[in-house]
Amino acid sequence: MELTRELGKKIINETRKLIDENIIIVNKNAIIIASTDPTRIDKFHEGAQMTIQNNSVTLLTEDHIQTMKGIRPGVNLPISINNTVIGVIGITGNPQEIIPFASLMQKMTELLIQENIYIQENEWHARALETYFLEWIQMDDIPNEFLHRGELLGITLSPPFRCSIVSLNGNHIQAKTVDDVLKLFRLKLNCPVIRWGNSRLILITEEVHPQAIVNLQHQLQSAQNYIQSTLHVSFSIGIGTSINTYQIKESFQKANKALSIGRENNMTYYEDLLLEVCLDDIKTDIRHEFLDKIISKFKNEDALMNTLKIYLKNNMNLTETATELHIHINTLHYRLNRIKQLTGLNPKHTYSIALFYTAFYFLDNYTK
Structure with missing residues (x-):
């Protein structure tokens, strides 16, 4: 020293x-x-x-x-x-x-x-864990030497286990805030918690018995409520699938997918993403053709695009949508009617809603 x-x-x-x-x-x-x-x-x-x-x-x-x-x-x-x-x-x-x-x-x-x-020492350990996990999710074959290195860092899990991602909401998250959230998650869950970038954490939990996912849900909900009330920090959680091998990449990718699709401040399980899982198997050329048919006539009109997105997010609730957009409800009706005129699809009908939702899913996940 x-x-x-x-x-x-x-x-x-x-x-x-x-x-x-x-x-x-x-x-x-x-x-x-x-x-x-x-x-x-x-x-x-x-x-x-x-x-x-x-x-x-x-x-x-x-x-x-x-x-x-x-x-x-x-x-x-x-x-x-x-x-x-x-x-x-x-x-x-x-x-x-x-x-x-x-x-x-x-x-x-x-x-x-x-x-x-x-x-x-804590900072070194945090960086070492993050580097270790980055290597882990890029491996197809996991050698014993790698697992032994994980044990030295405190990762002593055995399959089956699953990966979850915690994302703190807001801009300019302080490093101390992330560290405080990390400490409380370790206290509440007693599992490896890895700092991941500037505003995210990785949780790795063992699936030791059939009710493990139920227990995990209760623990995460309890931790979320406690941390939000104690630190006044809000965050979202994406939960991947359980895996029976050391190849954690699949669980991590699915946790990331659940996080990207889930609503802010919510816990989202990949297993619950029934429609999204099906949409992911659609070929690229079909996605582009679909987008061209559904939203090409108003995709450059930001007000209409944003209105439709908020409308879908609020489950077609007109009052909540108008409030979030800070517009009069008559203005909202006008915009929805304008979308109907341009596309021939009525945003108030179930079939049209499914098409618009699918279009936004493709836009958010495959055109960035």
Whole structure:
């Protein structure tokens, strides 16, 4: 462990709350890396060198100034981690006045460094898990060596299991928010939870008995309610299929599909996507031909396209659709009638609704 300038600044900002004196942080080479007096940064401190060598508190008086380089009267305290001195915290002032605060300052500094080490280790572990899972979903054959590496990272599952994806809603999600959600999911589900990008998490749960999916649903719902009420964070969940091998790619892909199709703030199971599963088997040229017939006459009219999409999302409820679009209900009627005129399909009829839904599904999933 080495003291960095960033960590030195953090220690200065926290410890100066305890004492109104100038403070320096010195690395193991006796170079000042942080100070309340910026003019001292990058200078050699001979008193700190003595403190490091002796691993003991050093009192520096006016007499020492005449014989030692880069010092001021005060107290130097060694910073030790795992019984190894990695630097020094120095406090300028009358040593007799400073001594009562010395041990507290030293302990606080070491606790701050331990916290920083913990954060770094967690960050390394999170990145290692994400890299591991990225490799996993690209593999067709899973060697034993790979599974052993997963065990070292805490992934000790045996098939059958399934993959779920949690996506936090909103823009500019803070990294701390994702970490807080991750911790609560681990607490509630007791399963591997992997940070996936900036706003998503991967959950891998074992299917140990026939009621596993029911239990998973209850656990996810409980976790969702708790996290939303505790952190005021909303999110959606896509749940993949159960698989009987270590080839998790299929479950991940289906979880991703469920997430992309599901409604915001909801849990969506791939098994429930009956129509979507059928639509996925339709050939590309047929999809394009279908889109051309259904929406080509108004696909460039954003107001009509958005109106129809919101109308379908709200299950053809006119009041809810008009409210979400911030338009008068008469305007909504006009737009729906305009769509009918252009396509010959009445958005209020079941058959037309099925066609429009299919068209939007193709647009959202196969034309991006």
